[in-house]
Amino acid sequence: MDLKLIICLLTIGVSWLAYFLLNKLDVFVTNNLHHDEKCEKISLPSEAEDFAIYGNFIISGMGDILACYYKHLSAQKAQKGSLIYIDPKTKHWGYIPMLEFPSDLPFNPLGIDIHNNNTLYAINMAFGNSGERVEVFSLFESAEGIQAKYLRSIEFGNEWLGRLNDIAVIKEGHFYISEWLVYPDLPEGRDHSLLTTIKKMFWNVSGKYTNVLYCKEVQGKAPECMSQAKGYMVNGINKINNQLFVADTVEKSVYIYNIQEDYSLALAETVSFSHHLDNIVVQKDGSILVTGINRMIEFMELADRLKADKEKSPVVSTISRMTKNDGSWKVEEVIVEDKIFAASAVIEDGNIFIGGPTDNFILTCRID
Secondary structure (H helix, E strand, O other), rough: OOOOHHHHHHHHHHHHHHHHHHHHHOOOOOOOOOOOOOOEEEEEEEEEEEEEEEEOOEEEEEHHHHHHHOOOOOOOHOOOOOEEEEEOOEEEEEOOOOOOOOOOOOEEEEEEEOOOOOOEEEEEEOOOOOEEEEEEEEEEEEOOOEEEEEEEEEEHHHHHOOEEEEEEEEEOEEEEEOOOOOOOOOEOOOOOOOHHHHHHHHHHHHHHOOOEEEEEOOOOOOOEEEEEEEEOOOOEEEEEEOOEEEEEEOOEEEEEEEOOOOEEEEEEEEEHHHHHHOOOOOOOOEEEEEEEOOOOHHHHHHHHHHHHHOOOOOOOOEEEEEEEEEOEEEEEEEEOOOOOOEEEEEEEEEEEEEEOOOOOOOEEEEEE
């Protein structure tokens, strides 16, 4: 083959690869902040990453996500987490007592879902202590406030460490769960070595290898799970009636599936966004808030700083609202801000409440 032709083909190949990587890192994306002027912080002892609505309150799991996910092999050092509530009217928060929860069991909550307005399912990153789990609680209000009575644990085992992200319960003992990583973490925590990081990134951008799992509880055993849909990085999931909403971080899309009688999923609609996607929270009015970062390169810089115990760098996040008009879902940006690395959001009385995985506060902003 002619040497000039070889050089030309190599140049084209290298140029394409460079453009592909720069595009995936959102190097060419510009940020335009809006509705971020009237904001205040509600301080917390730790990070609150996922939200669910319970009556007039916001429920969240608060845990040491930095130790579990962002520090190298540090999960065993994580402080025990808790369940909390936020009162949108007063902007105050409080602990939810976890009655009868085993005192020797770590609690590092991630994705949560409330079924029938009284049963809370919470993914628990227990790592070397019984592995990945889902904890089930009965929620109720008493004279002492909101309380959660521990009912049982659904144990997935070490092969699922760090892979499970969010949960959507269909009926008692039947749920969907999102798997956002192909390889499990180690019992000691997340491996942030260069080789492991490159390997995980490759699998997340090279193909649809992560899953939406339908799982059925089996008494005394690990749940029976089967893949019903795939994505590049399946992240937040939620449900409305007989439809499941699935966020793909890399694809910047929400896939809407019809839930079939056998719990298989039939794709009904795809909704595209301008930003990456994290969690999906269904609001009281039936609209959906979808939260995520704008530029992957900012997240990578933040992650490097967290690993090195350096000062955090800002990450611009967008919260978008999905509303159904004329039979299809429409998207509008609610707020673009750089004060919190946003993962979940709830709107109440003209205020938006935003939680995230790297900040020990909830950001609330006036948006009307």
